[in-house]
Amino acid sequence: MEYFSRVSPGKKQESLRVKMGSFENKMGQAGDSQQEAFRQRCRSAGLRITPQREAIFQALTGSVEHPTVDTVYQEVRRLMPHISFDTVNRTLNTLCEIGAAFVVPGTDNVRRFDGNLSDHQHFRCIKCKRIVDFHHGPFDNVPVPDVLAGRFIVMRKTVCLEGFCDQCTTNPMDNVTQTTSGNR
Numbered sequence: 001m002e003y004f005s006r007v008s009p010g011k012k013q014e015s016l017r018v019k020m021g022s023f024e025n026k027m028g029q030a031g032d033s034q035q036e037a038f039r040q041r042c043r044s045a046g047l048r049i050t051p052q053r054e055a056i057f058q059a060l061t062g063s064v065e066h067p068t069v070d071t072v073y074q075e076v077r078r079l080m081p082h083i084s085f086d087t088v089n090r091t092l093n094t095l096c097e098i099g100a101a102f103v104v105p106g107t108d109n110v111r112r113f114d115g116n117l118s119d120h121q122h123f124r125c126i127k128c129k130r131i132v133d134f135h136h137g138p139f140d141n142v143p144v145p146d147v148l149a150g151r152f153i154v155m156r157k158t159v160c161l162e163g164f165c166d167q168c169t170t171n172p173m174d175n176v177t178q179t180t181s182g183n184r
Ligand SMILES: [Zn+2]
Pocket: 125, 126, 127, 128, 129, 130, 164, 165, 166, 167, 168
């Protein structure tokens, strides 16, 4: 598992550090402020705060991997063996609807969820599919271009950089070109 230390220098690192560690360590003790913010959002959306919803939110925020539905399901099931995949899936969708989580843009085929609501951006590795959080202040307020302003309502602005992560840069094209190479 990869942590934030090398991508997020500066004071932001303090708050992000809360999210580090394995799922296991975080379950039941995930950042109190995150959990409180989650409860607030539930209340203002008129949503009941159930143990299932809390466990799912904790599994999400306890991970730095931007987990899939299945990963969250596998984790929550260890605490709640009878919970169904469908419940986890629907709950994650609900969390997105009330703004307590979001789907990382561009991951529509296999959705990857994010419960980190502090300002941050993503780097996505096109080889190993790792999604790494980083924070770069100037990216927080990308201006809305004139062609959109006034005509569209912008709800979220995200910056996602794609390429090869530090673990994949040794031979970045190794797997990517596997099907096309070897003709020499
Ligand atoms: Zn990679």
